[in-house]
Amino acid sequence: MKNITLDELKAIPTLQTVPDDQLLWFIAAGETIEIQEGERIFEKGDPLDKTLIIMEGRIRICAMQGGKMREIFVVKEHTITGYLPFSRATNTFGYGECIQKCRMLRVYKDKLQEAIKMHYELTEALVHTMTSRVRDFTSQQQQNEKMFALGKLSAGLAHELNNPASAISRGASSLQQQIKRLPEIFKEVAALNIAPEKIDTINQILISKTQQTDRPVLSMMQRAELEDDLSDWLTDHDIKDFNIAENIAEFGFTTDDLTHMNNCTPQPQLGSVLEWMSNYLLQEKMVSDIKESSTRISELVNSVKTFTHMDRDTDKQLLDIHAGIRNTLTMLNYKLRKGNIQVVENFDLNLPQVKALAGELNQVWTNIIDNAIDAMEVNGSGILEIRTQLDRHFVCVYIKDNGPGIPPEEQSQVFDPFFTTKDMGKGTGLGLDVVNRIIRQHSGTVKVTSEPGNTEFTVCFPLTDN
Structure with a gap:
């Protein structure tokens, strides 16, 4: 087996600016290993205690998603993966399998902790790798979250369209x-x-x-x-x-x-x-x-068009927030009926319009309402109350459900990326993170209060931004 050389490490873009003496230390601190095609490199839940620099070959990373084990991404040659300095991850979230014979440098965590003290440029390069990895992984998971939400909406919409379409066919x-x-x-x-x-x-x-x-x-x-x-x-x-x-x-x-x-x-x-x-x-x-059935189909199509705002540009516009909320309820109507959930609307229809991106606000209402529906699932029924009012210089929306509530120790974490209280495969933990980022983008605030039987999300938009 050919040992990894200095020139090979310098061929990796991330390490090109690291001084030679630090790269030589890196090689000496690790070991060159070969993994045959089909071999597992790590299993789900293994300690994240080593850094791997892939010089040749490919590794497939798989994890649970949507209740099934799926391929998340493929690690190619000249890629650094595994443990990285200052990472808070402690265990692997899936397994790694060699899909093309690999030759790599393996460096254990305790050695890298020495590098943090001794080799600034090397540490800086590895930290840069970590931030890029987090950014790419977050972007991918956010896309997965959107596709997951789209799948749920599509299933409900297909059911909603099927009923009137079948009625038209029978009637004709x-x-x-x-x-x-x-x-x-x-x-x-x-x-x-x-x-x-x-x-x-x-x-x-x-x-x-x-x-x-x-x-x-x-x-x-x-x-x-x-x-x-x-x-x-x-x-x-x-x-x-x-x-x-x-x-x-x-x-x-x-x-x-x-x-x-x-x-x-x-x-x-x-x-x-x-x-x-x-x-x-x-x-x-x-x-x-x-x-009546054809009118229902037309209403659903119009709701979808309004929900996605296909015919609007991407600039902020003055909007009636009630229209977006009602369109969201239409899109989730099948899930509401399936969950035996009663919707109570207490809208102040005299509220001033808010300046916002309609498509993004619809993401906010969809994520919060969908979470409320999921929370009430354990009850077999529920009451979803949506209230709007003017609070001095803010337009506020209150979305309340009578589900089991969020435990006090978890309430401060619900807006954190990847945090979820749902079962494995039912959520990625990015829905409320998306809500938080969109509301901040609109100079607004979102907060939650919760106790058993009473969970309320409050979303407020300042009128000064209008």
Whole structure:
């Protein structure tokens, strides 16, 4: 095995400015080792007590992410990894596996602590490596956090879109079947000899029922009783199609209405007229359902567009914070319903607008509300209260949940990068760090108070920045 030389170390960009005598000390303090492809270099949880300088080969670093062991990054040749001076890490967060035969210099932690006292330039180079590593790792984890959040939003949005889309498909199919019956029904109705004034009366009844805006909402029991009464009336008048009773009950028809129609079109004409009318009402209901479902899809699409602010530029703008909060609730609606969570809105709609980046504020509301939903999951239900008010020169948003709360000893850490109270694979610990950075960027403040059954995040924006 070829020992690592001074020239090889000087070929590493980070170490190019380190004096030769310090690099020679570095080589003497360590040992040259070779690792074969497929061998593990370290396991998850091993002490972080050695520095590795990769001269040849590659190492794959894997760790738990989203509940699964995934490749985090690959360490290539001329890279310094492992323990670095002043690092607070004590154990490895994953395992390292050689994927291409490696030759490296291994230096143990106790030797590097000597370098801190004796070799300034070498220490400086290694610290620079550490800060670059932290920056790159944080950037990657923040991207993972965004993708993780996007995945949750996408799953909920897909469910929200699937319901109205399925309703449209079912309604269109049923409507097509009803339309196919029209020629036959028309033939029967066209053969009837009904006076024009009686036709006008029937039309007036039909129009009044379809255009009625104050139709009473019946309970299931009241609806069943009405259908029974209508079915009994139809039976008494020798009409055997009981689907008619179900269809006309939907529009609030009563036995008095049927009696009125019977006076205009006695049997056998009444049966044909009622069949035509039932078909018409059923089509009216299907069209209404299709319209309602398509409107719901349109609202969701508009919410997504507003949420992402695809049509806005990146400068701060005067915004109504309530619009962003409501769009966020729309995006998380599926998760709220799944968690059996009631949303209580106490909004001061007279609040002045705040100058902000809309897309970034939506990240704030999404992270805080999503965390609140996750916190209430253990209860099986919950109450999410969102309150807004003007506090002198600040616009403040209060987001409160009745989950189990955050332990007192952890409350000061919730905004720290990589700190999370969630189970392994459910969070990266960057959500509230992102919240904190965005609020600071807007010259605002965010804080949390928590006790069992009452956790509240307070976000405040100064009006002076407007």
